[in-house]
Amino acid sequence: MENDVVLTMRGICKSFPNVKALDHVDFTLRKGRIHALMGENGAGKSTLIKVLTGVYSMDEGEIRIDGIEDAIHIRSPQEAQNFGISTVYQEITLCPNLTVAENMFIGRSPGKTVDWKTMEKKAGELLDNLGIPARPKQQLGSCSLAVQQMVAIARAVDTECKVLILDEPTSSLDENEVEMLFRLMRDLRERGVGIIFVTHFLEQVYEVSDDITVLRNGELVGEYEVKDLPQVELVAKMIGKDLEELSVIKGRDKGADEQAEMLYEAEGLSSSESRPFDFHIAKGEVNGFTGLLGSGRSESVRAIFGADPVTGGKTSIEGKAVRINKPLDAMRNGIGYLAEDRKGDGIIADLSVRDNIILALQVIRGIGHPFSRAQAEAFADEYIKALDIKTASKDTPVGSLSGGNQQKVILARWLLTHPKYLILDEPTRGIDVGTKTEIQKLVIKLAEEGMGITFISSEIEEMLRTCSRLIVMRDRNIVGELRGDELTQERVMRTIAGGGN
């Protein structure tokens, strides 16, 4: 058994100012196994991966790898590669301005010159071998995100790697692509590669993994074989307490109620990115857009908020016709929008928690009327408490918070404007289970207070739990609307897939 071990990490410690990110963590990877690394955001998964890939240096501990007598010291990603440790990160770490072939070989080709012909030939063979729909000479930026991710994996696979780290590889892939990736992972497992798989999707862990290591608050909870650890127990170990029953939080179907007061209506609304569509939401209703990635669900809500240039259509709020051409129009009309891309469109990483929270309200008020320090402090205190935002202080830059807490800060920013209508685009992506539940509960509570909420999530189960009406999109068109008894996973899938009656 011990002979199969390809990687051992013992007593790994890593501290950052104010935080102990890893506290004597052990990790063991065996040949030909897929080992899931689990934990909530901030549990230390990313830090452990970064220590292993040489991005961070560890304070204490030792790393041993198969075939090398002594404990190794990894000082850079380059060195990690030389030790046979390859990584594919969640954010695509390739260069969009280079070609696909270059992205697969740059930084690891010997010699001083570039042999374009050989490189492109090798890249072509590898892409074909793995069934990746990209051409070697294609500029990487012209590929879809999913294909870019697969190119990254192709690159990692091609190096003679003993340890392959996949850090949230599936978060931007659709089901077919995930399936393709899993096939690839199983194939590599057959060839004896040890794979570390980091993901938030519990189902995916149970689909491909052999072992699970759970971290919590920078400490090791334990290592288990998948067959010995039921899903519920895994979640309990991750959050350190029993899961609350989720099914009870579902909201009432206000949309079906004829009496319900109409909150927002759009007729033939279109933007530069979305085709014309009709949409409405009543007060106190929670509805959602669903569909595959790229089906146009985000583009639709962006059109509602005026985030992309609006090209046509009529909109009204509480029966009054309004024109919403830019986000500020939407905000003045009581619409809030939590964007899908948290880093790009959401947080301002270098500003403090306080400044991030008051941002939207300040914009509505106008820059000529700044809030006093005391007022801002009061607002920040109120929402840090209300949403249980875990931050060192109000002055901490948002960028140093964990993903879930960053999301709460943006949520606080919108709640502070007391919107009538709140759009949440993937509010739970990349967030730990505990926070997810909190956000779902909050959504229901706000709806009960009369707010209209549109909710988008990649996880259909989550949508079914929270929404009373689902608008299904396919290829940038609305192809169905489900409510009441129709809200089952199977029915949603069939509508998305199309052809089903």
Add this chain to the structure above:
Amino acid sequence: MNSRENRTPDRRREPITDTQLLLTITICIFVFMYGLAMLVWGGGFLKPQMLFDLLNDNAFLIIISCGLTIVMITGSIDISVGGVTALVAMVGVMILNGSFGPFVKLQEALGLPDGARIVFALVMALLIGLAYGLVQGYLIAFLEIQPFIITLAGMFFARGMITIISVDPQKAPQDLMDVLQTRIEIPWLGSPNKKGVIIPARMEIGVVIALVIVLLVFILLRKMQLGRHFYAVGGNRQSALMLGVNVRRTRFMAHLICGTLAGIAGFVFMMHTGAGNATNATAAEMNAIASSIIGGTLLTGGVGNVAGTLFGVLTLSTIKSIVTTSGLRDPWWQSITTGAMLCFFILLQSVVLMRRHKGGSR
């Protein structure tokens, strides 16, 4: 699923990359403009010598621009190059006319003829350029200080040094200048003068140096790992690091090469003018940046081509010649048209790239 059958990877012609697209635009515009000048203004523009004059006058600018293209591809900037050029020219001229004691003594000690001063000047040019590249590259790449600030300081330093070395303008001795200004004659590109005698086209040695440098930089950017690393670092620095590119070393090398090229440019400038003056090569760095941009290099990094830069310099200088030929001899007209053209180019580039990427990535 079986994607293999749906596509024929090798047959299909690849859509050109952003770099190639911008290069094509630049060349087309240069050809169009030069053609227009030939048609409308005729005269000088019809003679090949006009083109050679453009090259003769701008050889140093081509060299500086090559360096800036590299630096800009990595997403950095260097505005000290004009100052370095002027500093090198001043030092060079003073070595040539024997105003620098140590070099005179060295020459006497070794018993060398006056011609050896040219070698001293060249060595000093390379050393100054190299020193600039080393220091600025180290500060920018390893201490991660803003390149704009560092090179701004470098620019002031160089300009200040010139005045410290000599407040008065200096001139190189004529005998040495005759050697330096040797011209390569190309009879078959000559044109008849008023008396009907064929005057051969003349090209300075500096142009050959400049064109060789363009070629070398082209090979570096296209064929060498280091060159591709420049693009990777400019495309996405974090990704480049993750891909195993030594980002610091790459950025350092970019500035080192740029500084060295500025030194060579200074020598070429001296060969052309034979004069040392505090106002030499004024705003050369800005012209170099403009040329690179016209040539399709993006200030944001990751995209650029040195062939485009060559045409960028030519385009820029053609515009200036056209302005002068049209009778607008006051210097501000050149600035105004250059400004307008630069604006036009950037607009054109962003419109083209925007349209392209809108269609490309849904």
